[in-house]
Amino acid sequence: MNDPSSLFMILLVLIPLAVLPLLYLARGNENLRENFSLFGSFFNLFVVISLYGASQRGALPELNLGYLLPNVPLSFQIDSLGFILLLTAAFLWPLATLYSAGYLRGHHEKNQTRFFSMFCVAIAATNGVAISSNLLTLYVFYEILSLSTYPLVTHHQDAEARSAGRRYLAFIMGGSVGLVLPALITVYVKAGNLTFGSVGLVLQQGGWSAALITLAFLYGFSKAAVMPMHAWLPGAMVAPTPVSSLLHAVAVVKVGVFSVIRSLCDVLGPAFLTEHHTRYLVTTLCTLTVVVSAALMVSQDNLKRCLAFSTIGQLSYILLAVSFFNKTGITGGCAHIFMHAFGKITLFFCAGAIACHAHKKYISQFDGLGRSMPWTFGAFTLGCLAIIGLPPTGGFLSKWLIVTAALKAGMPLIAGFLLVSSLLKAWAFFPIIFRAYFAPTPKGEHLPEGDCGWLMRFPLLLTATGSVVLFFFPDPILRLAEAFAEQVLSRGGL
Amino acid sequence: MSDQLIILVIVWPLLTGVVTSLLPANKRLMTLWGSLNLVALNGLAAALLLRVVSQGTLIYTVSGWNRDPADALSLGIELKANIFCGFLSCLIAAVALVGFLGGVCTWDRQVGHRLPHFLALFFLLVAAFQGLCLSNDAFNLYVMLEISSLATYGLIAFGGGRAYLATFHYIVMGTIGASFYLIGVGYLYIKTGTLNITDLADSIASQQLSKAFVLALAFLVTGLLLKMAVFPLHFWLPNAYTYAPDATSVLVAPLSTKLAVFLMFRILDDLFIGVIPKSLVSWSWAVVFLASFGILAGTSLSLAQRDLKKIFSCLIVAEAGYMLGGLWLSDSRGTIGALFHLVNDAVATLALFLVVIAVQQSVGGRNLHDVKGLFQRSPLTVLALILVSFNLIGVPPSAGFFSKATLLTGAVASGHYQFVVALLLASLGNLVIFFRIIEVAYFNPIVAEEGESALSLDGQRAGALAAAVAASLYLIGLSSYNIMETFIKPVVSL
Numbered sequence: 001m002n003d004p005s006s007l008f009m010i011l012l013v014l015i016p017l018a019v020l021p022l023l024y025l026a027r028g029n030e031n032l033r034e035n036f037s038l039f040g041s042f043f044n045l046f047v048v049i050s051l052y053g054a055s056q057r058g059a060l061p062e063l064n065l066g067y068l069l070p071n072v073p074l075s076f077q078i079d080s081l082g083f084i085l086l087l088t089a090a091f092l093w094p095l096a097t098l099y100s101a102g103y104l105r106g107h108h109e110k111n112q113t114r115f116f117s118m119f120c121v122a123i124a125a126t127n128g129v130a131i132s133s134n135l136l137t138l139y140v141f142y143e144i145l146s147l148s149t150y151p152l153v154t155h156h157q158d159a160e161a162r163s164a165g166r167r168y169l170a171f172i173m174g175g176s177v178g179l180v181l182p183a184l185i186t187v188y189v190k191a192g193n194l195t196f197g198s199v200g201l202v203l204q205q206g207g208w209s210a211a212l213i214t215l216a217f218l219y220g221f222s223k224a225a226v227m228p229m230h231a232w233l234p235g236a237m238v239a240p241t242p243v244s245s246l247l248h249a250v251a252v253v254k255v256g257v258f259s260v261i262r263s264l265c266d267v268l269g270p271a272f273l274t275e276h277h278t279r280y281l282v283t284t285l286c287t288l289t290v291v292v293s294a295a296l297m298v299s300q301d302n303l304k305r306c307l308a309f310s311t312i313g314q315l316s317y318i319l320l321a322v323s324f325f326n327k328t329g330i331t332g333g334c335a336h337i338f339m340h341a342f343g344k345i346t347l348f349f350c351a352g353a354i355a356c357h358a359h360k361k362y363i364s365q366f367d368g369l370g371r372s373m374p375w376t377f378g379a380f381t382l383g384c385l386a387i388i389g390l391p392p393t394g395g396f397l398s399k400w401l402i403v404t405a406a407l408k409a410g411m412p413l414i415a416g417f418l419l420v421s422s423l424l425k426a427w428a429f430f431p432i433i434f435r436a437y438f439a440p441t442p443k444g445e446h447l448p449e450g451d452c453g454w455l456m457r458f459p460l461l462l463t464a465t466g467s468v469v470l471f472f473f474p475d476p477i478l479r480l481a482e483a484f485a486e487q488v489l490s491r492g493g494l
Numbered sequence: 495m496s497d498q499l500i501i502l503v504i505v506w507p508l509l510t511g512v513v514t515s516l517l518p519a520n521k522r523l524m525t526l527w528g529s530l531n532l533v534a535l536n537g538l539a540a541a542l543l544l545r546v547v548s549q550g551t552l553i554y555t556v557s558g559w560n561r562d563p564a565d566a567l568s569l570g571i572e573l574k575a576n577i578f579c580g581f582l583s584c585l586i587a588a589v590a591l592v593g594f595l596g597g598v599c600t601w602d603r604q605v606g607h608r609l610p611h612f613l614a615l616f617f618l619l620v621a622a623f624q625g626l627c628l629s630n631d632a633f634n635l636y637v638m639l640e641i642s643s644l645a646t647y648g649l650i651a652f653g654g655g656r657a658y659l660a661t662f663h664y665i666v667m668g669t670i671g672a673s674f675y676l677i678g679v680g681y682l683y684i685k686t687g688t689l690n691i692t693d694l695a696d697s698i699a700s701q702q703l704s705k706a707f708v709l710a711l712a713f714l715v716t717g718l719l720l721k722m723a724v725f726p727l728h729f730w731l732p733n734a735y736t737y738a739p740d741a742t743s744v745l746v747a748p749l750s751t752k753l754a755v756f757l758m759f760r761i762l763d764d765l766f767i768g769v770i771p772k773s774l775v776s777w778s779w780a781v782v783f784l785a786s787f788g789i790l791a792g793t794s795l796s797l798a799q800r801d802l803k804k805i806f807s808c809l810i811v812a813e814a815g816y817m818l819g820g821l822w823l824s825d826s827r828g829t830i831g832a833l834f835h836l837v838n839d840a841v842a843t844l845a846l847f848l849v850v851i852a853v854q855q856s857v858g859g860r861n862l863h864d865v866k867g868l869f870q871r872s873p874l875t876v877l878a879l880i881l882v883s884f885n886l887i888g889v890p891p892s893a894g895f896f897s898k899a900t901l902l903t904g905a906v907a908s909g910h911y912q913f914v915v916a917l918l919l920a921s922l923g924n925l926v927i928f929f930r931i932i933e934v935a936y937f938n939p940i941v942a943e944e945g946e947s948a949l950s951l952d953g954q955r956a957g958a959l960a961a962a963v964a965a966s967l968y969l970i971g972l973s974s975y976n977i978m979e980t981f982i983k984p985v986v987s988l
Binding site for chain 1 (some may be wrong): 617737887888889890896900902903906907914918921922925929933936937954972974975976
């Protein structure tokens with residue numbers, strides 16, 4: 001029987017879903033509807049924090065809701081990696097809700113209720129992924145997330161959205177059905193169960209099949225956008241900006257990375273990846289993605305596309321760091337999930353604010369904009385620092401750990417590549433900031449008066465402050481990441 | 495008294511059919527009469543299942559003949575309900591009731607004044623399905639197969655126009671299939687002197703597997719491949735199901751080919767127990783290859799269609815391949831997966847053909863471009879379509895995911911990788927097939943003025959029914975482990 005206290009966990013999936021009928025009932029009254037969303041998000045934050053507190057006093061019990069396949073239950077348990085994803089989503093959901101309210105009203109978007117409803121389903125699925133304790137349960141929520149974000153990506157329902165939606169489905173579902181599912185079944189048949197941390201897959205003849213399984217997980221969870229499975233991501237930029245921020249900072253891509261980490265660390269395990277040398281495969285492919293995406297970033301003029309390529313690079317940073325399989329690497333990689341989320345969501349909030357308030361989408365139009373929107377561009381600058389990995393932002397700490405890990409793993413070349421990509425990022429971001437603050441305003445151009453509205457300004461200032469705060473108080477996150485690293489490495493094999 | 499349940503389940507619809515043909519063609523009266531009788535049938539089937547669950551397999555000798563295996567002249571019909579037969583009998587009764595109710599709104603347009611004759615055939619078909627499910631006699635199975643085919647020919651020909659030619663094709667192919675089956679039964683009777691399946695199985699197991707038995711098996715299997723509409727013996731099916739009246743296809747499409755699959759299971763698992771993996775391994779490879787090819791062919795055929803009903807009819811051809819392959823994997827998980835897929839596919843096909851009715855009632859056509867604006871006109875229909883499509887793509891936690899996962903497990907364990915590839919490609923094919931429909935419904939809103947008047951009550955009702963059936967797929971999915979453990983595993987002998 002389940003421990004009654006473990007039922008508390010299921011609230012994380014139920015709260016966002018419970019908001020749905022309320023949103024539908026309040027569809028006529030915007031303010032009431034957004035209040036329901038906010039209420040749900042704060043309640044969710046409260047539950048996550050109280051669970052976190054409970055976990056500090058001792059490991060949380062497992063919740064088992066019956067079997068799905070022989071030996072594979074629908075079961076939940078939160079470990080430290082799960083908490084990192086839960087905390088990321090829980091902190092950013094209320095802010096994203098506030099921001100979406102401002103953005104959607106500012107843009108006079110249609111179908112706002114559908115937007116907020118799908119947003120809630122996506123959060124529920126993200127929480128579900130975070131608390132799953134075996135690969136099949138994770139897969140269930142992963143698929144729900146894929147499908148619930150489709151209406152968000154195609155929100156505008158025009159030709160552009162249709163083609164972006166097709167590409168999104170082709171990559172995401174193609175990966176999960178075509179690659180993850182066969183890999184999952186193979187592991188299940190060979191090992192007999194899918195519970196994280198106790199799979200113990202042993203292949204009779206390694207080599208090719210080990211490489212195939214590793215690659216199937218790496219590419220199959222295509223939300224992690226390892227090249228060449230990244231192509232859906234820049235396309236998905238046609239969605240409204242709050243969706244992009246959800247996709248790129250909170251839910252979708254982080255769930256992709258999370259799922260890859262789970263399958264590499266907790267399903268295949270370091271011992272397996274080292275024995276068959278497939279972890280070098282992961283390292284190589286991710287390094288390639290980091291460098292190529294940084295190079296592509298420099299040439300973009302559309303700000304949102306530029307940010308999309310930056311996201312692709314950052315996701316591979318995380319996987320790269322984990323693939324070193326040393327304590328520093330796993331700690332840095334997992335902490336980067338949280339650090340990057342705050343930096344990237346700030347940048348997207350700013351991009352949305354600029355598009356909504358000044359009606360500018362292209363970097364070449366930003367001349368002098370920083371002087372008329374000082375708050376937004378102040379936050380934007382901090383976000384850039386976090387993404388490049390400079391102090392005083394949380395991004396610096398995780399990136400420092402990642403580069404150190406590369407050196408510790410005896411791969412100075414990789415460390416070099418990481419620094420080069422950071423330089424490329426700086427080369428892409430600093431001209432934007434410079435242009436906005438110091439370039440003269442073109443003649444005849446009329447700049448908006450004042451900064452964006454408070455509904456949008458407040459969240460983006462808060463997330464920017466958050467990434468600075470993380471520089472000074474990173475301990476809770478680093479401790480969680482470290483606990484996960486110890487847990488993975490203690491299983492032996494290295 | 496409860497021993498009589500098994501014969502009542504067959505005789506009740508048979509007698510209902512006879513009485514129905516004498517009643518006046520009054521729609522109200524027919525609806526009431528039909529649904530009352532079908533509710534009674536559901537009660538009987540449920541009672542039978544309860545009886546089988548509580549007291550084990552029920553064997554019934556029709557008219558109480560004296561069964562004596564030693565006496566060559568002791569011939570008579572035996573009925574047998576094990577736990578899966580009981581379950582299947584309930585499924586048939588439930589599908590018949592829902593299909594009947596769903597078809598009511600199409601009677602006026604497609605059946606007209608010959609309604610009593612139509613319904614007489616309808617009930618005859620239900621009786622034949624129950625007989626196929628519960629007989630334990632090879633020849634009686636042939637009789638039931640023929641009754642079901644003859645009733646189906648008549649029911650399809652009610653469609654008029656192109657349905658006549660389609661029926662003619664079906665009659666020719668169906669008769670050939672039935673003759674093959676009969677020749678197979680003939681061989682078995684000559685060799686063993688009995689028609690009772692239990693006795694036949696004993697005598698096959700005790701003798702050397704002579705060429706006559708192999709030939710009998712070949713005839714039986716070929717005949718059933720025709721009835722199952724496995725590619726390339728499928729070409730009678732798409733036209734017959736498409737041009738049949740909607741009230742016919744909603745009963746025939748979910749059950750007809752599935753019962754042929756069930757007969758195939760009886761032959762492999764009750765009659766020739768263990769013969770395939772022991773002596774005819776190469777057959778297993780050949781048939782699984784045929785099934786894999788059939789899956790891909792059925793999916794491609796479906797991709798090429800623009801008529802919703804034909805799209806779904808072609809999918810039945812692909813689904814037949816799933817179950818055929820699963821049964822011939824010579825792995826118990828494959829067989830369990832195939833039988834669970836049978837249950838899942840019967841419900842899913844029912845939902846699909848209810849969707850066809852709902853679409854036709856709400857937008858007046860069933861071509862791909864008619865679906866335009868369906869989101870506004872009948873949201874429940876779209877909900878049903880989305881839920882079923884996720885089931886066919888294999889998105890967890892739908893029943894389709896679990897049947898596919900079990901089939902995949904069996905295929906990987908027995909090393910039939912071509913079947914794995916076919917299943918995954920079919921899932922991706924279904925993704926394209928269904929999102930093509932959903933895209934039209936989602937991205938092409940209708941102009942406001944034409945939309946207001948078109949809301950029909952019948953369409954809404956059919957949509958609601960379809961949505962309820964589609965939602966039940968998720969209940970079946972979540973209880974898949976229990977269904978497989980309780981109802982399917984005990985009857986699989988491999």
